[in-house]
Amino acid sequence: xxxxxxxxxxxxxxxxxxxxxxxxxxxxxxxxxxxxxxxxxxxxxxxxxxxxxxxxxxxxxxxxxxxxxxxxxxxxxxxxxxxxxxxxxxxxxxxxxxxxxxxxxxxxxxxxxxxxxxxxxxxxxxxxxxxxxxxxxxxxxxxxxxxxxxxxxxxxxxxxxxxxxxxxxxxxxxxxxxxxxxxxxxxxxxxxxxxxxxxxxxxxxxxxxxxxxxxxxxxxxxxxxxxxxxxxxxxxxxxxxxxxxxxxxxxxxxxxxxxxxxxxxxxxxxxxxxxxxxxxxxxxxxxxxxxxxxxxxxxxxxxxxxxxxxxxxxxxxxxxxxxxxxxxxxxxxxxxxxxxxxxxxxxxxxxxxxxxxxxxxxxxxxxxxxxxxxxxxxxxxxxxxxxxxxxxxxxxxxxxxxxxxxxxxxxxxxxxxxxxxxxxxxxxxxxxxxxxxxxxxxxxxxxx
Ligand SMILES: *Cc1c(COP(=O)(O)O)cnc(C)c1O
Numbered sequence: 216x217x218x219x220x221x222x223x224x225x226x227x228x229x230x231x232x233x234x235x236x237x238x239x240x241x242x243x244x245x246x247x248x249x250x251x252x253x254x255x256x257x258x259x260x261x262x263x264x265x266x267x268x269x270x271x272x273x274x275x276x277x278x279x280x281x282x283x284x285x286x287x288x289x290x291x292x293x294x295x296x297x298x299x300x301x302x303x304x305x306x307x308x309x310x311x312x313x314x315x316x317x318x319x320x321x322x323x324x325x326x327x328x329x330x331x332x333x334x335x336x337x338x339x340x341x342x343x344x345x346x347x348x349x350x351x352x353x354x355x356x357x358x359x360x361x362x363x364x365x366x367x368x369x370x371x372x373x374x375x376x377x378x379x380x381x382x383x384x385x386x387x388x389x390x391x392x393x394x395x396x397x398x399x400x401x402x403x404x405x406x407x408x409x410x411x412x413x414x415x416x417x418x419x420x421x422x423x424x425x426x427x428x429x430x431x432x433x434x435x436x437x438x439x440x441x442x443x444x445x446x447x448x449x450x451x452x453x454x455x456x457x458x459x460x461x462x463x464x465x466x467x468x469x470x471x472x473x474x475x476x477x478x479x480x481x482x483x484x485x486x487x488x489x490x491x492x493x494x495x496x497x498x499x500x501x502x503x504x505x506x507x508x509x510x511x512x513x514x515x516x517x518x519x520x521x522x523x524x525x526x527x528x529x530x531x532x533x534x535x536x537x538x539x540x541x542x543x544x545x546x547x548x549x550x551x552x553x554x555x556x557x558x559x560x561x562x563x564x565x566x567x568x569x570x571x572x573x574x575x576x577x578x579x580x581x582x583x584x585x586x587x588x589x590x591x592x593x594x595x596x597x598x599x600x601x602x603x604x605x606x607x608x609x610x611x612x613x614x615x616x617x618x619x620x621x622x623x624x625x626x627x628x629x630x631x632x633x634x635x636x637x638x639x640x641x642x643x644x645x646x647x648x649x650x651x652x653x654x655x656x657x658x659x660x661x662x663x
Contacts, residue, residue, distance in 0.1 A: 243577070243600060246568035246609045250634045254532050254570045254609050257632065257640060263607070264533040264552045266631040268614060268643070270308060272528035274636075277312040280520060283492035288500040290515040294338050296470050297323040299521030299615050300529075304633050304643035306330045309524075317470075317519040321348040324357075338467065338519070340386065340428070342366075342400060349373055353381035360384045360428045360467070362401055367412060374421035384426035384467065385412045389447050391440040397432045404447050413451065417459050424461065427451055430469025430519065434478070438490040441468060442498035449506035452514060467517035468499055474526035476563040476612045479595075492523075522615035529614025531557060532570075535606045536585055546580045548602060553584025553591045555622040556629070557613060560593045567593070570607040573600035586625060618644075627652060 247253060250269050258265055277293070284291040294317040295309035301323060306316070307330055316327035319341035327337050334355025342362040344352070349366075350373050352359050361367050361383055374381050386401030387409045402409040416422045427448045431440055448466045456462050472495050477485040499516065508514070533552040541547050554560050567582060580599035584591040593610070602608065621628060627647035632640045 243568060243598070245570060245572045246611070247570050249530055249609070251638050252634050252640060254530075255607055258532055258534065258607055261630045261632055261640070261642065262646065264531055264556060264629050266556075266613070266618065266629065266644075267530040267532060267640075268302075268305065268631065268633045269528045269530075270633055270635050273305070273308050273525060274312060276524045276528065277309070277314070280492045280496075280518070280524065281313075283496040284500065284516065284518070287496050288504065288516055289513065292465070292515050292517045294336075294467075294517055294519045296519050296521030297326060298619055299470075300525050300618050301326055302618055302631065302643055303330055304641070305525070306332075315517075321345060324348065324352065328355075335382075338384075338428075338517070340430070340519075346373060349381075350377060350379070353379050356382060358382050358384055358425055360386050361412065361416075362386050364402075364412065367415065371419055371422065374419075380421050380423060382423045382425045383416060384424070384428045384463075384465070385409060385416070386428045386430070387448060387451070388429065389431075389444060391431050391443040393432060393435065393437070393440050397430075401429070404451070409451060410454070413455060417455070417461065424455070424463060426463050426465035426467055426514065426517070428467040428469065428517075431471055433471045433522065434473045435471045436473050436488060436490065438494040438498045441495055442502045444468065445499045445502035446506065449503045449508060453507045456508070456512060462512045463514055465515040465517050466503060467519065470519040470521045470523075472520050472523035474522045474612065474615060476526055476559070476565065479562055479564050481564070525614040526612045527614065529612065529617065531610045531613045531617075533608055533610065535602045535604055535608065537604055538602070541581070546578055546599075546601075547583055548580055548599070549583045549585060550593065550608065551585050552593060552610060553586040553624075553626075554593070555584070555586060555591075555624040555626065556617065557584070557593060557610065558617055558620040558622070559613065559615070563612070564594060564597070565613065566611045567597070567599070568609050568611065569600060569602055570609055573602060573606070575601045623647075623652060 249267050250271055294315040296317045298319055315336040316332040317338045318324045318327050334357045337357040339352045339357050340360045349370050359381055370381055387404050388398045388401045389404035402412045416424045429444050431444050452463050473489045475485045475489050531552050533550045536549045536551055539547050577598050577600050579596055582594040584593055630642055630646045631644040633643045634640055
């Protein structure tokens with residue numbers, strides 16, 4: 216047996232708080248740094264609150280998901296889900312890591328083009344594409360993922376009138392054992408609608424059927440659901456090959472892998488319940504490899520993973536504004552981060568860490584944001600050390616959806632910085648000013 220390396224023992228002061236009949240309270244470890252950069256110094260320099268994004272974490276997550284799938288399957292392509300976080304710097308990291316772009320609107324499509332994504336590397340999803348957007352996407356050679364028959368007929372008409380071709384896939388919804396079913400997007404598998412759409416596309420010389428797409432939902436905690444989805448799509452792909460001798464080039468499994476944020480009210484921490492990329496990869500690749508599709512005709516697996524790749528790369532640092540006692544005696548702490556900047560507080564119990572060690576009794580605390588609205592609650596209840604006015608804290612796993620679903624409500628949005636691998640902090644979105652918000656407003660002559 217190899218000899219263990221000697222490590223010097225260290226002594227750490229414990230701050231467990233006051234024991235109750237359930238034992239001692241949860242210890243909240245301070246988090247002074249993000250990627251080796253001091254949070255307090257970032258706040259001094261860039262103001263509070265502040266969004267912080269870790270470039271290394273994004274790249275590490277991409278390495279992990281790519282490894283999980285490519286060791287199990289020969290052809291895998293990632294496509295970055297723009298609506299999860301479409302900050303240009305973030306999108307460009309994913310592009311550097313080899314991702315295509317997955318967009319769900321004309322706005323996101325234009326953003327992807329501006330970020331140097333080639334048209335033929337854009338997957339255009341969503342139920343609301345306009346005629347002009349469809350035509351542009353067809354001309355660019357983007358993959359248009361058709362959502363419903365009206366869109367199919369609209370696109371067919373455009374291709375006919377303009378004498379152009381379009382590369383298309385259909386979005387398929389199906390019963391994967393998760394309820395309520397996400398059946399409002401795409402064509403249904405079980406009732407034959409998807410097969411009907413496929414036949415109509417195959418009969419149209421202007422529409423080139425390139426793939427099949429599904430997105431079964433978001434924050435899917437049972438990997439098994441993906442096995443069902445992949446099995447059904449593989450069966451469709453096989454039937455297309457059989458009937459038309461046409462072999463689609465990809466099966467797009469969409470996004471929806473759970474991140475390690477704990478859902479509000481969940482009993483167990485998501486650290487213990489979230490499936491790993493390996494678990495998702497195992498069920499998806501085995502369903503497709505074990506299908507009837509011949510080995511030389513295997514389609515590329517496309518993944519549009521969003522939150523699971525970026526959630527833990529994002530942080531919001533903030534400052535305590537005040538403490539007070541609620542009428543029932545409970546402690547309340549008001550911080551400068553509200554739900555306008557942390558939309559995901561509505562469904563996650565985000566972890567919050569002080570940036571320095573606080574001694575004193577840990578007690579049940581409600582964390583409020585600074586907005587004048589009752590729903591501005593960041594954490595309804597958590598065991599927290601006493602923090603004073605001006606103390607700093609760090610909210611973790613905020614990278615997904617907060618920079619796209621944020622609200623411009625009674626305040627302008629703060630700076631966003633990216634920490635690169637050499638510990639440099641770059642502003643990637645400047646704090647807004649009153650002018651930024653007011654510039655698009657127009658005052659009629661009689662109100663000047
Ligand atoms: C939102 C979305 C994604 C990303 O979903 P996550 O749950 O963030 O992984 C992928 N594909 C489509 C079509 C989407 O609408």
